[in-house]
Every structure is written in C-alpha cells, then in structure tokens.
Amino acid sequence: MEVDKLLNTEVRVINVGLRAFAQDLESRKSPVVHVDWSPPPASSVKFGSLLDRLGV
Amino acid sequence: MTDIASRIEAANREAHRRMLGADPVLVDVMLARDAIPNLPPRTVLHAGPPISWERMCGPMRSAVAGALVFEGWASDLAEAETVAASGGVRFEPNHHYDGVGPMTGITTPGVAVLVVENRAFGNRAFCTVNEGMGNVMRFGGNDQEVRDRLAWIAGVFGPAVGAALRRRGGVPLKGLIARGLTMGDEMHMRNAACTGLILRELAADLAEVAPADLGRMLRFISGNDMFFLNIAMAMAKAVAAPAHGIPYATVVTTMARNGTDFGIRLSSTGDAWFTGPAQMARGLLFAGFTEADGNPDIGDSCITETVGLGGCAMAASPAVVGFVGAGALSDAIGYTRSMSEITVGPNPEWTMPTMAMAGVPTAIDVRKVLSTGILPVINTAITNRQPGRGQIGAGIVNPPLECFQQALMRFAEVHGAL
Structure with a gap:
C-alpha cells in the first residue's frame, strides 16, 4: 500500500511557518528545510491598498 | 508600476546612494557652544523626539538638573529642578541641531562634543564624549563626581583630542568602521575593536600635544569599551543627514x-x-x-x-x-x-x-x-x-x-x- 511505502521510507520535510516544528524534527535527526513565513501582518492588511499604490 | 511608485523607487535609491557615498571624518572636539551653529541661549538638548519637563523620565530629569548646575544656571540640584519646571530653560532634541547623544543625551553649551564632518556632502554632526560607565550623566548621574568629569572632558581631554585631530587632519571613519565590523563590532552595543583602533590612531598625536595629561587620557579611552560609541553616533548622524x-x-x-x-x-x-x-x-x-x-x-x-x-x-x-x-x-x-x-x-x-x-x-x-x-x-x-x-x-x-x-x-x- 502507498501508506506503508510512505511510512517505511525516510521522511523529508519542508516546514513552513512555526520554527518549533522544524526544531523537533532536527532534534530527531530527520531532514527538514525550514521556510521562515508568517501570515500577512495586520499593518499590511490595514494599509494594503495604499501600499499597493506606493509600490510594495 | 504607478507613477508615484516609480518616484519613490528613484528617491529611495538616491537616499541609499547618499548614505553609501558619505565620507565621515572625525575632525575635532569642541565645546558645544562653539561647534553647534545657531544654538539658542539657555538651551538643553536631549535625546529622542521633543518632550516637556513634565513628561521626562527620571534619568532624563536628573541629568537635566545636573546639566543646569554644571552650566551655572542653577546653584544646586533643587534649584535646577525649579528652573527646569518653570520654563527657565529651553528643551530641544539633539536632532534639531545635527546632534545626537546616548541615553539621556543631555547636551548643553559648555560640554565637549565630537565633531564629524561628512566630506562628501559638506555637513557636520555632533555627539557628546562618552563619559565611561556607572555614575555618568547619560544614565542620569548628576552629582559632583559627574560634573567634575564633564569639566575635565571639556577643559582638558576635549581640547587635547581636538588638537590631536586637527594636527593630523582628522581620522577618516568609513574604513575604520569597515575594519571594526570584521573584528566583531556592530557599533552600537559592541565597540571594543573600534575603541582600540581609534586609540591607536590618536595615541602618538596625543602624546605630542598633551604629554602632561597623557596617562589619564589614554586610560580614559582604553578603560571604556564603549568610548567609540559616541564617535559612531556622530558618524551615523553625519551619514544620515544628507539623505533627509x-x-x-x-x-x-x-x-x-x-x-x-x-x-x-x-x-x-x-x-x-x-x-x-x-x-x-x-x-x-x-x-x-x-x-x-x-x-x-x-x-x-x-x-x-x-x-x-x-x-x-x-x-x-x-x-x-x-x-x-x-x-x-x-x-x-x-x-x-x-x-x-x-x-x-x-x-x-x-x-x-x-x-x-x-x-x-x-x-x-x-x-x-x-x-x-x-x-x-x-x-x-x-x-x-x-x-x-x-x-x-x-x-x-x-x-x-x-x-x-x-x-x-x-x-x-x-x-x-x-
């Protein structure tokens, strides 16, 4: 079964967002690439259309 | 891209170019009254944005009181607080006079200031001399020990360093800071490398212009890893100003x-x-x-x-x-x-x-x-x-x-x- 194959092969992870999940995997020597990402900040939502006009 | 976005991009590139194109040189140490153009009488310059006496924090009020006694605008600290609270002096940010100061940042006409000239743009910036650690005016110290040290900096140390700098045509700072960055300084909370480098630059000229006071002056610099901070600050102000x-x-x-x-x-x-x-x-x-x-x-x-x-x-x-x-x-x-x-x-x-x-x-x-x-x-x-x-x-x-x-x-x- 595909699930068995997945569980029996090395897990390689791309972690997006919270760093702690990547750190847990690193501590277990599991390969992981962390992507430092967070949702758009409140300021960018509040000033979104103005920031768009100003070029960012 | 909108028209205004294009203008912003061009303007920001110009601001960045001006910061990178700066040529800051430490050229002198002078009394603030002689160094800072158009400093009004009985003016106390302070750190940060404008603030009234009533809204100042404890260390800033205390430093102001000490400065008023140091300048002779009050006979003691109690009178100084009365003078400050009753509008007897004018408060303005250092930044309104091309200046900067660490912590309380109190600058009055009789203190010594470092003078950094941005030779690429012709502007100058100013910062007080770092007093060392502990009981000092930048942390709100205001007693006799603090005022005596300020008097020594203004009357002995500052004139000697100023003479040493003038004698050699100033110390260019851009390259010195580049070296400091590779030696582990970031120029705000670590200045150990650049303090050593500036001491090395100044020592021989100081020995020749002020041999009698040399020991105390060299100890004053070498005993304080943050001595260079104030030079870095005047430098940074001189670099930032043309981008305004x-x-x-x-x-x-x-x-x-x-x-x-x-x-x-x-x-x-x-x-x-x-x-x-x-x-x-x-x-x-x-x-x-x-x-x-x-x-x-x-x-x-x-x-x-x-x-x-x-x-x-x-x-x-x-x-x-x-x-x-x-x-x-x-x-x-x-x-x-x-x-x-x-x-x-x-x-x-x-x-x-x-x-x-x-x-x-x-x-x-x-x-x-x-x-x-x-x-x-x-x-x-x-x-x-x-x-x-x-x-x-x-x-x-x-x-x-x-x-x-x-x-x-x-x-x-x-x-x-x-």
Missing part, C-alpha cells in the same frame, strides 16, 4: 527615543516626528536586577541602526548576540537577514564575515516595514530607572509600529497619495 529632505523618499532618516516616546522622521516629510510609546528592551539583566528596575528605551544611539549598523549588523558581532540575550550566532544572522527585507539595499563597503562578506542592510523603508510587519531591531543598553545608577543590562528593542503607520499616512498626505 528628498521628495518622495520613504526612507527613515531618524530614529530616537527619550525614555518616554520613540520617534522617527522620514526623508520626505520634513521635520515632523512620528511617535509612539518607548518600549522596554528584552534581554539580559545584570545580577540582582529585575525588569522592574529598567527604564523604557532611551537615547539617540539607534542612529547607528538608521545607517545599517547596530541591530542591522548583528551578524557581524557574535560577542554582542549573547550580551544582548538574542540567542546564538544563527539568530544574529537571522536578525540581519530580516533587516534586509525592510531596507533599500546593502552597503558593500561595510561587510560581515559571518555572512560571506555581505554588506550591512541599509536605509529602512517605511513601506517595507508595514508590508512585512518586520520592525527594525535595535541593540541597546538598559538603564536603571533610578537616576545615576547606570546600566542594568542589555537587550534588543523594536520601535512601536504606530510610528511607521503615522509616517506612511503623513507621506501619503504630503505626496497626494490618499
């Missing part, structure tokens, strides 16, 4: 705090300050102190971050990362990388060995701060809220977001973008 006043530029040209408010100014919005409450730094406290002992963020020293040093260059300084409680070197590299996301570009002449000689991220763009939600990172000392008790720790602090929100709204009003 460029229409359409959304680059921050001033960041400063007075212990009550944090304030910023933008290149294209004139002299307006955008302020929010000064924050408490997060970091490591010396043994025996708690967070309750700390004063909110204070001082003009984040002019270093304004030109790409300090927190922006944290990756250059493995030693400072632990000192300010910011974690490991990898975290420092993370801080510097995050500053790349809110700045116009790197400074290829100020590079960091830990980042494959990448240039320090320079010229904070208020648009990028608001679009990413990433606030500038400032390395800072934490001062005791009890005046004159000195530093109680070190940490990192961010400006309040509202400064940047106000600045963007003002920018949009001024440039018809609302």
Whole structure:
C-alpha cells in the first residue's frame, strides 16, 4: 500500500511557518528545510491598498 | 508600476546612494557652544523626539538638573529642578541641531562634543564624549563626581583630542568602521575593536600635544569599551543627514527615543516626528536586577541602526548576540537577514564575515516595514530607572509600529497619495 511505502521510507520535510516544528524534527535527526513565513501582518492588511499604490 | 511608485523607487535609491557615498571624518572636539551653529541661549538638548519637563523620565530629569548646575544656571540640584519646571530653560532634541547623544543625551553649551564632518556632502554632526560607565550623566548621574568629569572632558581631554585631530587632519571613519565590523563590532552595543583602533590612531598625536595629561587620557579611552560609541553616533548622524529632505523618499532618516516616546522622521516629510510609546528592551539583566528596575528605551544611539549598523549588523558581532540575550550566532544572522527585507539595499563597503562578506542592510523603508510587519531591531543598553545608577543590562528593542503607520499616512498626505 502507498501508506506503508510512505511510512517505511525516510521522511523529508519542508516546514513552513512555526520554527518549533522544524526544531523537533532536527532534534530527531530527520531532514527538514525550514521556510521562515508568517501570515500577512495586520499593518499590511490595514494599509494594503495604499501600499499597493506606493509600490510594495 | 504607478507613477508615484516609480518616484519613490528613484528617491529611495538616491537616499541609499547618499548614505553609501558619505565620507565621515572625525575632525575635532569642541565645546558645544562653539561647534553647534545657531544654538539658542539657555538651551538643553536631549535625546529622542521633543518632550516637556513634565513628561521626562527620571534619568532624563536628573541629568537635566545636573546639566543646569554644571552650566551655572542653577546653584544646586533643587534649584535646577525649579528652573527646569518653570520654563527657565529651553528643551530641544539633539536632532534639531545635527546632534545626537546616548541615553539621556543631555547636551548643553559648555560640554565637549565630537565633531564629524561628512566630506562628501559638506555637513557636520555632533555627539557628546562618552563619559565611561556607572555614575555618568547619560544614565542620569548628576552629582559632583559627574560634573567634575564633564569639566575635565571639556577643559582638558576635549581640547587635547581636538588638537590631536586637527594636527593630523582628522581620522577618516568609513574604513575604520569597515575594519571594526570584521573584528566583531556592530557599533552600537559592541565597540571594543573600534575603541582600540581609534586609540591607536590618536595615541602618538596625543602624546605630542598633551604629554602632561597623557596617562589619564589614554586610560580614559582604553578603560571604556564603549568610548567609540559616541564617535559612531556622530558618524551615523553625519551619514544620515544628507539623505533627509528628498521628495518622495520613504526612507527613515531618524530614529530616537527619550525614555518616554520613540520617534522617527522620514526623508520626505520634513521635520515632523512620528511617535509612539518607548518600549522596554528584552534581554539580559545584570545580577540582582529585575525588569522592574529598567527604564523604557532611551537615547539617540539607534542612529547607528538608521545607517545599517547596530541591530542591522548583528551578524557581524557574535560577542554582542549573547550580551544582548538574542540567542546564538544563527539568530544574529537571522536578525540581519530580516533587516534586509525592510531596507533599500546593502552597503558593500561595510561587510560581515559571518555572512560571506555581505554588506550591512541599509536605509529602512517605511513601506517595507508595514508590508512585512518586520520592525527594525535595535541593540541597546538598559538603564536603571533610578537616576545615576547606570546600566542594568542589555537587550534588543523594536520601535512601536504606530510610528511607521503615522509616517506612511503623513507621506501619503504630503505626496497626494490618499
């Protein structure tokens, strides 16, 4: 079964967002690439259309 | 890209070019009254944005009182507080007079100031001489010991260093700071390397112009790893000033705090300050102190971050990362990388060995701060809220977001973008 194959092969992870999940995997020597990402900040939502006009 | 966006991009590139094109040279040490043009009589310059006596924090009030006695505007500290509270002196930010000062930043006509000349643009900037650690005016110290030291700096040390500098035509700072960055300084909370370098530059000339006082003067410099901070601050102000006043530029040209408010100014919005409450730094406290002992963020020293040093260059300084409680070197590299996301570009002449000689991220763009939600990172000392008790720790602090929100709204009003 595909699930068995997945569980029996090395897990390689791309972690997006919270760093702690990547750190847990690193501590277990599991390969992981962390992507430092967070949702758009409140300021960018509040000033979104103005920031768009100003070029960012 | 909209028309206004194109104008902003061009203006920000010009602001960045001016910061990178600066040629700051430490040229003199003078009395503030002789160095600072148009300083009005009975004026006390202070750190941060404008503030009244009533809203000043304890260390700043205490330093003001000491300064009034030092200047002879009051006979004792009690009278000084009465004079200050009754409008007997004028309060203005250092930044209104091309100056900066660490912590309380108190500057009055009779104190000595370092003079840095930006020879690429012809402007000058000023900063008081670092007094050392402990009971000093920048932490709110105001007793006889503090005033005697200020008198020695103004009457003996300053004139000797000024003569040494004039004798050799000044000390160029751009290359010296580049060396300091490769030796582990970030020029805000670590200045050990550059203090050593400037001592080496000055020692021979000092020996020749002031042999009688040489021992005390050399000990005064070498005994204080932060001696260079004030030179770095005057340098940074001299670098930032030409980038101010460029229409359409959304680059921050001033960041400063007075212990009550944090304030910023933008290149294209004139002299307006955008302020929010000064924050408490997060970091490591010396043994025996708690967070309750700390004063909110204070001082003009984040002019270093304004030109790409300090927190922006944290990756250059493995030693400072632990000192300010910011974690490991990898975290420092993370801080510097995050500053790349809110700045116009790197400074290829100020590079960091830990980042494959990448240039320090320079010229904070208020648009990028608001679009990413990433606030500038400032390395800072934490001062005791009890005046004159000195530093109680070190940490990192961010400006309040509202400064940047106000600045963007003002920018949009001024440039018809609302």
